[in-house]
Each structure stands twice: as C-alpha cells, then as structure tokens.
Amino acid sequence: MTSVHSSAPNSSHPRHNASSSSAPTRHPVTIISTTYASTNTTLNPVAATIVDFINHLLDQIPLPRWAVYTIFAAGALLILLCCLCICIKCCCRGKKKKRQQKKDEKINLKGVNGKTTAALVQPDVGDVDYGTTKKPRGKLLYSLEYNATASELMVGIKQANSLKAMDLGGSSDPYVKxxxxxxxxxxxxxxxxxxxxxxxxxxxxxFQISKASLLKSTAVMQVFDFNRFSKHNIIGELRVQLGNVDWNHVIEEWQDLAEPAKFEEENLGEICFSLRYVPTAGKLTVVILEAKNLKSMDVGGASDPYVKVQLTLDKRKWKKRKTSIKKKTLNPYYNESFTFDVSFEQIQRVNLVISVWDYDTMTRNDAMGKIFLGCDAAGNQLRHWADMLSNPRRPVAQWHSLLSAQQVNSTLVLKKKLPLPTKLPF
Known part of the structure; x- marks a missing residue:
C-alpha cells in the first residue's frame, strides 16, 4: 500500500511539471490587463468628468439612446438650414439692390448725349414740358358779374371746347358744377x-355774397363726365380768385381747364393752443386754449366740439388725451393742459396730431377738422414746432387753420400695426 502511494506521485510528476511549465504563458494576459488599467489613469480628468456628466444626462432622458441622437441630429440640421436660408436671403437682397442701382443709373442717364451738361442745369424753354404727364383737358368759357347793391354774384357757364374724352367711345357726357x-x-x-x-x-x-367776403373767396367751376351707374369722373376745373377780378365791367373769357385739386379749401375753423417742451425733464406740455368759427355739424346750426390730442412716434400711434365736451357752440373755450413724457431722443421722431370732433350721443362722433405738427409738418405747423424746440421751457402759443381729416391723413401716413418681435426660426 505504501509503495503504491509513493509511486502515484512519482507517476504524476511529469504532468505536474508540464502544468508548471505552462503557467508562464498566462502572465502576458495579466500584464495586458495591468497596462490597460494604467492607461485609463492617464486620461484628462476634466474630459472624463464631462463625458461622465453627459452620459448621466443622457441616462436621465426617458428615451432610447438612438432616439436622443436622432433628435439632436434633426435640431442641428434645422439650425443649419435656417442659417443657409438667411445667407441666401441676404445675398438675394444685395443682388436686388445692385440691380435697382443699375436701373436708377440707366433712368438718370437717359437722354444725356455726353456732349454737354447744359441741359441738366438749364433746359430750353421748348423742352420744359418734355416727358411730363400733363394732358390737355379742354377749355371753358365763363362770365363773372357782381351786383354790389344786391350783394349778388352772377357766374355764367357759356360753353366748353375740346374736352378730354372720358368714355370708351372717345367722347364724354359733360356737365359743370x-x-x-x-x-x-x-x-x-x-x-x-x-x-x-x-x-x-x-x-x-x-350767389349771395357780401363785398368783404367776395374779396376773400374763390369761384370753382368743375367739369364732370356723367356716369349713370358709377362715380362721375372729373375732367378738369377752373379756380378764379375773386379778389383779383376787376368788377368795373363784366368778365367773360376762355381758360384752359386744370388738373383738379386733391382737397377742397373749405373753411373748417381755427384752433389756438400752446406748446412747451422741457428737454432736461423730457416733458411736452400741450395746452388747448380755444377754437373759433368751427363747422356746424348739428341740425340746429351748432356743434358739441371736443379736442383730441395724440402723439405719434415713428409714424405709429403712441399716446392720446382729449378735452371736455362743450355743448352747442362753434367757438369753444377750453384752457386744458396735457403733459406727455417725451425724451430728448424721441422728440425728433414725434408728431403731434390735434383734431376737433363733434360729440353725438346716439351716433358716431364726426371729425370737424385736423392738423398735425412735428418735423414732418410744413408751413405754419413746422414753424410753431421749431419755435417750441428753439425756446425750451417757454410756452409758445399760435392759431392754426383746421384742415380736413382726409388731407392730414394722406400727408401723415400712419402705420396701423406695431412691429412684432423677431421670432427665432427654431
């Protein structure tokens, strides 16, 4: 038994040696693992922290990782497309501007022969009307006679000649107003x-008219083309200043018809107000003092006037106030003050609109007259505004003749809507 036990280990010894000799072949694997671990320890700790943070955020999103990557890719593509569209639009705008400049140059240089520039400075008399859109409208024969005893003006419409054709058939159906x-x-x-x-x-x-009123009046004769089912078209008109007429004899003469005036010179009354601007405080004060000779709007020959005071900034409605209503009068007295906050930077872009209205209880209020002041105004309105700016902290009062709302609105074209904030394309 003992010999068998001792021989067993002897018989197995070669195998043990073989296994012992094969053991060193496992050491390279162990060495590779150790080298890999040491390589990880050499990474930038900041980058590793960022990567771990991003992985943590992605793990928090309740979506598959491929879905998250798809969403990010689609967003990046959308941003790229928006940038591309903006670049294309800017390029197209630049090309369009260049084409417009070339077109303007062609228009401005048309007709210049290159030999002399005298025609650009002082054209000949025969060339003054060259290229204008004025077309003959015909002639009208009229007569004027004034009877001072009866305070009566007689206006005669005799005949017309060579009127402008307004119908498709090359003719017209004229009458005179x-x-x-x-x-x-x-x-x-x-x-x-x-x-x-x-x-x-x-x-x-x-026409019944006094001598004093006659000298300040104008006779208007307008020739129209009659249309039964549409608006009558005006062919032309004559305006005769009656204060320049010699009334010692009857006037009878031919005159060429002129282009009709855009707005009628109707007496709508006058309004007086004062302006005061304090640049340091940024305060604009408007005092509506009084009005006179306003247009009658009610059946009884009077009106119920009140005044609207409105500020516009960059051609857009900005601030407004209004006075009290004065009952049954054409010469109201207000003496009401309104103060607006207007900075010195804004005062150059502000327009002041003063309008007189007739108050109606049951129906819509009617405009009686209007006027506007500011850097976009002209005439007495611009002068009043300039006087206010040149005299800071001092009230400057002045009377102004009211104009029609249509005339003021066409001159001071206001923008209806406020600009919307620019929206991001994504």
Whole structure:
C-alpha cells in the first residue's frame, strides 16, 4: 500500500511539471490587463468628468439612446438650414439692390448725349414740358358779374371746347358744377350734354355774397363726365380768385381747364393752443386754449366740439388725451393742459396730431377738422414746432387753420400695426 502511494506521485510528476511549465504563458494576459488599467489613469480628468456628466444626462432622458441622437441630429440640421436660408436671403437682397442701382443709373442717364451738361442745369424753354404727364383737358368759357347793391354774384357757364374724352367711345357726357369757397353754402350744376366734347351750356347762377367776403373767396367751376351707374369722373376745373377780378365791367373769357385739386379749401375753423417742451425733464406740455368759427355739424346750426390730442412716434400711434365736451357752440373755450413724457431722443421722431370732433350721443362722433405738427409738418405747423424746440421751457402759443381729416391723413401716413418681435426660426 505504501509503495503504491509513493509511486502515484512519482507517476504524476511529469504532468505536474508540464502544468508548471505552462503557467508562464498566462502572465502576458495579466500584464495586458495591468497596462490597460494604467492607461485609463492617464486620461484628462476634466474630459472624463464631462463625458461622465453627459452620459448621466443622457441616462436621465426617458428615451432610447438612438432616439436622443436622432433628435439632436434633426435640431442641428434645422439650425443649419435656417442659417443657409438667411445667407441666401441676404445675398438675394444685395443682388436686388445692385440691380435697382443699375436701373436708377440707366433712368438718370437717359437722354444725356455726353456732349454737354447744359441741359441738366438749364433746359430750353421748348423742352420744359418734355416727358411730363400733363394732358390737355379742354377749355371753358365763363362770365363773372357782381351786383354790389344786391350783394349778388352772377357766374355764367357759356360753353366748353375740346374736352378730354372720358368714355370708351372717345367722347364724354359733360356737365359743370359751380360753387364758392371757403363757405361753399351753395352748389349749382348745369344740364348734362350727351356724347359731346364741345357742349354749349349757356346757363347762369347767382350767389349771395357780401363785398368783404367776395374779396376773400374763390369761384370753382368743375367739369364732370356723367356716369349713370358709377362715380362721375372729373375732367378738369377752373379756380378764379375773386379778389383779383376787376368788377368795373363784366368778365367773360376762355381758360384752359386744370388738373383738379386733391382737397377742397373749405373753411373748417381755427384752433389756438400752446406748446412747451422741457428737454432736461423730457416733458411736452400741450395746452388747448380755444377754437373759433368751427363747422356746424348739428341740425340746429351748432356743434358739441371736443379736442383730441395724440402723439405719434415713428409714424405709429403712441399716446392720446382729449378735452371736455362743450355743448352747442362753434367757438369753444377750453384752457386744458396735457403733459406727455417725451425724451430728448424721441422728440425728433414725434408728431403731434390735434383734431376737433363733434360729440353725438346716439351716433358716431364726426371729425370737424385736423392738423398735425412735428418735423414732418410744413408751413405754419413746422414753424410753431421749431419755435417750441428753439425756446425750451417757454410756452409758445399760435392759431392754426383746421384742415380736413382726409388731407392730414394722406400727408401723415400712419402705420396701423406695431412691429412684432423677431421670432427665432427654431
């Protein structure tokens, strides 16, 4: 038994030696693992921290990792497309501007022969109307006679000649409308003549007007083309300043018809107000003092006027106030003050709009007259505004003649909507 036990280990010894000799072949694996670990320890700790933080954030999103990557890729693509669209738009705008400049250069240089520049400075008399859009509108024969004893003005419409054709057939259906401004209390019309450019009216109209008013009035004769089912088109008009007429004899003469005025010179009354601006405090004070000779809007021959005071900034409605209502008067007295906060930087971009309205209880309020002041104004309105700016902290009062709302609105074109903030494309 003992010999068998001792021989067993002897018989197995070669195997043990073989296994012992194969053991060193495992050491390279152990060495590689150790080298890998030591390599990880050499990474930048900041970068490793960022990577771990990003992985942690991605793990918090309740979506598969591929879905998260897809969303990020789509967002990056959308941003890239938006940038590309902006670049294309800027390039197109630049090209369009260059084309417009070239077009303007062609227009400005048209007709210049390159030999002399005298025509650009002082054209010949025969070339003054070259290229203008003025077209002959015809002639009108009229007469004027004034009877001082009866305070009566007689306006005769005799005939017209070579009128402008307004119909498709090359003819017109003319008639004449006659009135006196600024009062315009009465409007007269002649008969309508069919299909003719040289009608013979031979009609006379009378107007009751004093000698004092006559010298400040204007006779208006407007020739219209009659249309049964649409608006009558004006062919042309004559305006005769009655203060320049010699009334010692009857006036009868031909005159060329002129282009009609855009707005009627109607007497809408006057308004007086004062302006005061304090640059250091940024305060604009408007004092509505009084108005006179306002237009009658009610059946009883009076009105219920009140005044709106409005500020516009960069051609947009900004701030507004209004006075009290004065009942049944055409000469209201207010003496009401309004103060607005307007910085020195804004005062150059502000316009002041003063409008007079007739208050109605049951119906819509009616505009009686309007006026605006500011750097965009002209005439007495601009002068009043300039006087205010040149005399800071000092009230400057002045009377102004009211204009029609249509005329003021067409001059001071306001923008209706405020600009929306720019939205991001993503």
């Amino acid at each position: 006659v009135y006196i401004i600024p009062d315009k209390n009465k409007t007269c019309e002649t008969k309508v003549f069919r299909n003719t450019l040289s009608p013979a009216f031979n009609e006379q109209f009378s």
